[in-house]
Amino acid sequence: MSRLHHLAESHATSRIGWLRAAVMGANDGIVSTASLIVGVAASNASRAAVLVAGIAGLFAGAMSMAAGEYVSVSSQADTEKADRAREAVEQVEQPEAELEELAQIYETRGVARDTAVEVARQMMAHDAIGAHARDELGISEATMARPLQAALASALTFTAGAAAPLVMVALVPSALLMPAVAVSSLLCLGALGALGARAGGAPLGPSVVRVSFWGLLAMAVTAGIGRAFGAMIG
Template sequence: MRSKRHLERHLVSRIGWLRAAVLGANDGIVSTASLIVGVAAAAPDRYAILVAGVAALLAGALSMAAGEYVSVSSQADTERADLDRERTELAEMPEMELEELSQIYISRGVEEKLARDVAAQMMAHDALEAHARDELGITSHLAARPVQAGITSALTFAVGAAAPLLVALLAPTAMVIPAVFIASLLCLALLGALGARTGGAGIGRAVMRVVFWGAVAMAVTAGVGALFGTTPG
């Protein structure tokens, strides 16, 4: 009887790029919209508003790319160091490493003899992979990918930031604040729903979370802009 391959695809495989994409787009919408609203509240001048929005888009995208790359690179360096140390221990102390892997399986509820047999077979197949997964928690799905994270964050930030910037460009100057506020909240709600659906999570809570904090950020910056702004005479 021909065996069937297990073709089920798990959502955890998306976690690397999904995290960077959601973070980038969310930050792009919130930070750019907040800056536009703050500037508009301080001085309702279309040129100043658009300059602030473009500057926020460019600076934010570059900052997200650099920050995400550096952050995930640090994670990748740590993973490599752990794997190098594990590789050395496997070469110098294979019996101790076999016992260590056996104890991991035993602690998870596997009967002792079976755990030792499984550990021996796993190490015979690929010792480093077995220890990376079961001892260190490093898998191909969750491994750090700095370049992917940096590029994804920059692109999604720029896409997110473009939404409030476009609204500010098209709306009458007197309507910039409410137009950007409403459009940004709608974009945040859509982003939250898409992110939750892609990741297999509940949509309602994700939408409420991003909309609430986005509204808070824009309200605060609008208040600061109104407090310290000037009214043309």
């Protein structure tokens, strides 16, 4: 008596729905809040003003990230629904053409003609719309747009990322505020890059360098602008 053993495999693709939004949210939370704090601090503002600006940036950024992700991913979801609806109509109006289209897709992937036709026939008998969505349009359960999931992931991780530079504002002396925020933020960005690469199964080095470079550049630019405007106003 034979026994079937089902191996539970975990692929990074299954995380794509929330991973992209989470990494973007955390990265933006760290970079935008740290840059805002550094820019305001460079203008010789008081610690209270810097803290208020940072807190306002946290809440505004979290809401903006949530709204932006929800709207953009909803547009993707609407497109996917429209494509699936179009496929449903085509299944009714031209079933043979749809069968041939699916068979040709399998042929281009290396399946013999007779086998491709039979596989296409069986797939369409089982779930015609699902087969075309997956094999023709590239829409699968793992990569399907989930607006609410993306919005929540980006808002929560933005808040977590923004909290790191804000903690430094509350804890360190005013004289060390800018370097402390910059260094701690770069460390957080490096850790974020490593975590994102690990979760996505990608090399750590390029991811860490990428997020750290852009974070450093953003803080340098806003520090320069803050210093310039501070000198003009002062």
